[in-house]
Amino acid sequence: MMPRNKHADDNRPPLLAVAEAKQRILDGLGRTATEKVSYGSALGRTLAAPVYAKASVPAFDLSAMDGYAVRGEDVKTLPARLTRCGESAAGHPFTGKVARGEAVRIFTGAKVPDDADVIILQEDVDAMSEENGITITIKSGNPAGKHIRRKGLDMEKDTPVLDAGQHLSARAISLCLSAGHIELEVYKQPRIGILSTGDELVPPGTTPAKGQIVSSNAQYLADFVEMNGGIPINLGIARDAAGALAEALEAHAELDLIVTSGGASVGVHDHIAGDLDGANQKVDTVNQTQIDFWKIAMRPGKPVIFGKIRNIPLLGLPGNPVSSAICAMIFLAPAMAHMQGRHHQDMTFHAMLASDLRDNDKRQEYLRATLAYDAAGRAIVTPASLQDSSMLSVLANADVLIMRPPFDPARHAGDQVTVLPIPRLF
Incomplete structure (x- = not known):
């Protein structure tokens, strides 16, 4: 039988x-x-629904530099002498008004006072101390809006920040938190x-x-x-x-x-x-x-x-x-x-062969190889001398797979070939 x-x-x-x-x-x-998970359990998962910003980020205009927030009309003529009237630091905004001839000491990440539209860098200011009421001298100015991160610069309220199918990396999860989400809908x-x-x-x-x-x-x-x-x-x-x-x-x-x-x-x-x-x-x-x-x-x-x-x-x-x-x-x-609702894309690149390869037959071939770079920064791949499919030692020490299409002609040292990186933990 x-x-x-x-x-x-x-x-x-x-x-x-x-x-x-x-x-x-x-x-x-x-x-x-699909299911909803906490942000702390979302690493490596895939979004099943788009994520929208629950609020604008930043939620207000803020300073991108350390310096002084002033009214543009007060620094049209330089040098200008102004009176320090307060301070705005990250988490501790200035809540008063900036009157004519006044300046607010401001630090990176701090809210820009509503009446100010120019940030003067601290190295462009002579100030005797960090006390309110002192007179400061502004030696050099900036255009209105420079060094100011406007409200909604990163994201505006109700706009999409991530699409469904997004693989949730540490970066993506950080973005979701900034957008106001602590739970995310993902594929199981x-x-x-x-x-x-x-x-x-x-x-x-x-x-x-x-x-x-x-x-x-x-x-x-x-x-x-x-x-x-x-x-x-x-x-x-x-x-x-x-x-x-x-x-x-x-x-x-x-x-x-x-x-x-x-x-x-x-x-x-x-x-x-x-x-x-x-x-x-x-x-x-x-x-x-x-x-x-x-x-x-x-x-x-x-x-x-x-x-x-x-x-x-x-x-x-x-x-x-x-x-x-x-x-x-x-x-x-x-x-x-x-x-899990996402598209997989092989990230291939080209590299130069370090040794000759025979012509290929009707099968697509994946050769185990090591990757190095020469003095000019060019990628060089060296195929393993033994390619037996039982040899885990060769695979474990390989960096990439040389991908050869069916009926690929013989290749010689110096030729360009397509390579597929082997992910580090694979």
């Missing part, structure tokens, strides 16, 4: 382009629900189930027996999910047996996405594709299980699967650690961004 997985192998589905595979994953995922963090597959795997901390290895993919993916704003759910290790995927989900129905590593290839011990594809024979509109695509024109990472099991979207990644990690960067990161 032919192994069940052989059915999928015989069909030999065409290799899917990376861009098309990414889009089909996004098309197969929905948004999470997607719950991502992480399942490793393979009879050879043992949990970290377990001494492997002959033929076994320590499972590292699950922890990498859990960290990856958390850094991308999700909640990782450890589903454990599934053995190499038909139906093991469904069994691992028995107690985990409330998931937004399942990410597996391993079991996605065509061997007789690989069952992820078979479990999804075989279930197509059963008509169940409530708990749909199906395969959308399988196999990507990509190196490393060819055996990537996308489908659903019991109506839960499933992204199946390769078992090789490097393949799994790179596929997470290429597919899982934009998927999680999409689920």
